[in-house]
Amino acid sequence: MADSTTLPSDVAPMLDISSTIRYYLSQKKKAPQTFGMNKYESLEDGRDFAVLSNEGGTTSGPPVKTDHFALILCLRGSSTKTVGQFTFEVQPQTVHLVSPGIINSYENSTSDLLLYMLLFRREFLDESFISGSIVDNLLLMNPDYPPVYTLDTYSFGAMKACFEKISDEFDRGGAFHLNIIRLQMLQLFYEMNRACEACLLGFSKHMNRQYQLTHGFKMLIEENFLTKRTVNEYADLLNISAKHLSESVKRETGESALEIIHRRLLREAQYLLSYSSWSIKEVAEHLQFDTASHFSRFFKQKTGLNPSQYSAAAVF
Numbered sequence: 001m002a003d004s005t006t007l008p009s010d011v012a013p014m015l016d017i018s019s020t021i022r023y024y025l026s027q028k029k030k031a032p033q034t035f036g037m038n039k040y041e042s043l044e045d046g047r048d049f050a051v052l053s054n055e056g057g058t059t060s061g062p063p064v065k066t067d068h069f070a071l072i073l074c075l076r077g078s079s080t081k082t083v084g085q086f087t088f089e090v091q092p093q094t095v096h097l098v099s100p101g102i103i104n105s106y107e108n109s110t111s112d113l114l115l116y117m118l119l120f121r122r123e124f125l126d127e128s129f130i131s132g133s134i135v136d137n138l139l140l141m142n143p144d145y146p147p148v149y150t151l152d153t154y155s156f157g158a159m160k161a162c163f164e165k166i167s168d169e170f171d172r173g174g175a176f177h178l179n180i181i182r183l184q185m186l187q188l189f190y191e192m193n194r195a196c197e198a199c200l201l202g203f204s205k206h207m208n209r210q211y212q213l214t215h216g217f218k219m220l221i222e223e224n225f226l227t228k229r230t231v232n233e234y235a236d237l238l239n240i241s242a243k244h245l246s247e248s249v250k251r252e253t254g255e256s257a258l259e260i261i262h263r264r265l266l267r268e269a270q271y272l273l274s275y276s277s278w279s280i281k282e283v284a285e286h287l288q289f290d291t292a293s294h295f296s297r298f299f300k301q302k303t304g305l306n307p308s309q310y311s312a313a314a315v316f
Contacts, residue, residue, distance in 0.1 A: 012065075012271060012272050012274075012275040012276035012278075013275060013276075014065045014066050014067040014100070014101060015064055015065070015066045015067065015275070016047070016066070016067050016068065017047045017048065017049070017050050017066075017067075017068050017119045017120075017121070018047050020050075020066060020068075020070075020119055021040045021047075021050055021052065021119075023061075024052060024054055024057070025040060040052065048068075048120065048121040048123055048124040049119070049120045049121070049124045049178075049181070050117075050118075050119040050120075051116075051117070051118050051119075051163060051166045051167045051170060052117055052119070053114065053115060053116055053117065054113070054114075054115045054117060055113065055114045055115070057109070057113075058109070059107065059108065059109045059111075060105075060106060060107035060108065060109065061105060061106055061107075062105060062270050062271065062274040063082075063103050063104065063105040063267040063268070063270050063271040063274075064103070064104060064105065064271065064274070064275070065100075065101055065102065065103050065104075065271065066098070066100060066101075067100050067101070067121070068100055068119050068120060068121045069097065069098065069099060069100060069118075069119070069120050069121070069122065069139065070097070070098040070117055070118070070119050071095065071096075071097050071117070071118040071120075071188060071189075071192070072090070072095065072096050072097075072098070072115050072116070072117050072118075073094075073095050073115065073116040073117075073156075073159055073160065073163060074090050074091060074092050074093070074094050074095070074113075074114070074115055075092060075114040075115070075116065075160065076092050076112055076113070076114045077092070077109070077110040077111070077112040077113030077114055078090060078091050078092075078108075078109070078110050078113065079106050079107070079108060079109040079110070079113055080106065080107050080108045080109075081096065081104065081105075081106050081148070082104060082105050082106070082107075082267070083096070083098055083102055083104040083146070083147055084102045084103065084104070084222060085215075085218035085219060085221065085222050085264075086146035086147065087146075088146040088148045089148075090106075090113075090115075090148065091150075093150060093151050093153075093156045094148055094149060094150050094151065095148070095149055095151060095159060095191075095192055095195065096146075096147050096148035096149070097139070097141060097147045097192065098147070099139070099141070099147075100122075103267055103268070103271060105267065105270075116160070116163040116164075118163065118166065118185065118188065120185070122135075122136075122139070124182070125182060125185065125186075127178075127179065127182065128179075128182040128183070128185075128186060129179075129182075129183070130186060135186075135189075138186070138189040138190065138192075138193055139189065141196065142196070143219075144215060145196075145199070149192060149195035149196050149198075149199045150195065150198075150199060151191070151195050152195075152198075155191045155194060155195055158187070158191050159188055159191050159192075162184045162185075162187050162188045162191070163188070165184050166181050166184045166185065169181050169184070210248050210251060210252050211252060213238065213240075213245070213248045213249075213252075214248060214249050214252040214253060216238060217234055217238065217245060217249060217257065217260075218260065220234055220237055220238070221234070221260065221261055221264050222264070224237075225261065225264045225265050225268065226268075226286075226287065226288055227288065228261075229261060229265070230258075230261075231245060231246055231257045231258055231261070234257070234261070245257055262298075262302065263302075265287060265298075266298075266299070266302045266303070268287065269283060269287060269295070269299055269307070270303075270310065272286065272287075273307055273310050273311040274310075274311070280292055280295070280296065280307045280308060280311075283295065283307065284296075295307070
């Protein structure tokens with residue numbers, strides 16, 4: 001493995017809210033939808049709250065990590081989203097939450113996709129009328145379940161109305177408007193948690209041994225992907241045979257265990273190539289490839305592009 005002690009200190013940054021808004025503004029010309037967008041033509045850094053929409057943008061985006069939460073309501077269309085170890089379908093009448101520091105990406109978005117998005121830093125809620133511990137509990141999702149929830153008709157209507165009231169209140173401004181927005185946000189979180197409870201009741205019936213083993217395997221990958229690259233190493237951590245792990249993962253996901261290990265490594269490579277100032281050699285060292293050539297071969301085999309081509313085509 002490569003020695004990472006010579007790496008520069010400027011690790012790829014987590015995107016702040018202003019950077020995230022700039023990305024969506026860059027797609028604004030592709031669709032007439034302007035929900036929330038008219039507020040952000042000029043941006044200051046340090047923003048800790050935003051409400052906006054995404055319609056008619058790109059069909060896929062590179063993996064990213066942010067320093068803020070994103071609560072996302074789907075009104076129409078669909079997309080495939082990966083958040084941490086979970087991959088799930090974003091469909092109408094669903095809501096999902098992305099927490100800070102969690103690598104996430106999307107692909108296969110349909111042309112009619114319409115999302116309402118609330119971006120916020122946890123600090124924005126410190127002046128709400130509910131204690132910090134309660135807010136933290138509302139934002140703490142079950143780590144064994146994908147962070148996407150299907151809403152019943154009432155909850156979907158309530159959440160959609162909350163998003164629109166938040167946007168209207170922000171447009172209106174005036175005295176106490178931020179406190180009113182915080183109250184509306186808390187209603188959103190309670191509706192999300194109500195949907196979460198309903199989803200978990202149904203989901204628990206399907207959490208058999210095979211699912212639990214696969215989930216544990218993916219969790220271990222999140223913790224160890226930089227240092228452990230073989231199925232045998234993860235099987236040892238789980239105290240099972242590599243054959244049993246491979247067969248269980250294949251039955252549960254349709255993919256090989258090695259493919260899942262490699263995909264997590266690839267996502268980190270895409271993130272670093274898109275957002276860091278590192279050279280390809282430095283990225284290869286950080287990912288603990290023996291040589292930059294070895295890394296380049298791995299990357300091209302998985303994406304069809306060499307790392308320099310991918311980096312040049314990065315969105316940001």
